[in-house]
Amino acid sequence: MLDREGFRPNVGIILLNQRNQVFWGKRIRTHSWQFPQGGIDRGETPEQAMFRELHEEVGLHPEHVRVVARTRDWLRYEVPDRFIRRDARGHYKGQKQIWYLLQLVGHDWDLNLRATTHPEFDAWRWNDYWVPLDVVVEFKRGVYEMALTELSRFLPRCDYRNRFLRSNMRGRDGEGCFEESQGAHFELPPGATFDPDPQLSHP
Numbered sequence: 001m002l003d004r005e006g007f008r009p010n011v012g013i014i015l016l017n018q019r020n021q022v023f024w025g026k027r028i029r030t031h032s033w034q035f036p037q038g039g040i041d042r043g044e045t046p047e048q049a050m051f052r053e054l055h056e057e058v059g060l061h062p063e064h065v066r067v068v069a070r071t072r073d074w075l076r077y078e079v080p081d082r083f084i085r086r087d088a089r090g091h092y093k094g095q096k097q098i099w100y101l102l103q104l105v106g107h108d109w110d111l112n113l114r115a116t117t118h119p120e121f122d123a124w125r126w127n128d129y130w131v132p133l134d135v136v137v138e139f140k141r142g143v144y145e146m147a148l149t150e151l152s153r154f155l156p157r158c159d160y161r162n163r164f165l166r167s168n169m170r171g172r173d174g175e176g177c178f179e180e181s182q183g184a185h186f187e188l189p190p191g192a193t194f195d196p197d198p199q200l201s202h203p
Helices: 044-057 138-152 163-167
Strands: 007-016 023-028 037-038 063-069 075-078 094-103 123-125
Touching: 007 044, 007 138, 023 044, 037 044, 037 138, 044 094, 044 123, 063 138, 075 138, 094 138
Parallel strands: 007 094
Antiparallel strands: 007 023, 007 037, 023 123, 063 094, 075 094
16 A cells, blocks of 8 residues: 555554663564564554554554654655565655554563564564664664654653662663653754644644
8 A cells, every 4th residue: 555655654663661761673584673663554543553563563462552652744764676576666665654652561571573473573672762773774764763853752751660760860781761851861963852842632
């Protein structure tokens, strides 16, 4: 299902744990890492597609997560011709994506990369929010940067079990923890802002 410009509707998922680290998956039989993502089927809403992909790729159900936010508009990337099937060249141009920020309310052991017979990942780990883009396939890097930047303003407060850790807002392994009011700690591209958008509808 392509739009008039040749972009396929798609969803991307940034899944947080309680320390605002993100799920980082290694694509099966490759050396590239990425967030879960997948196409929107005909008749599906972006949110329905997101929950379906969440289960198919990482084995989670809606009760395992809380929807924190989503991007306002489609984010697009073009796919180089060498990655497009010959019969689709000239018609298929790339992906347009709605990105969702989710927080895991279940447990690590709820994740299951073998939830279907066609797994997307063969390894995963929790990574710092600002993921290393050099391990992402090159043509997706711009969209990753845009999605992470737009959704970073909605990062929840960390839910540390030990309240004494709140004094310096850092975890035992040195990973940072973000407060909603500490957006100034992020380096954003020119023109980006953490100020709430008054026109932003409820995510």
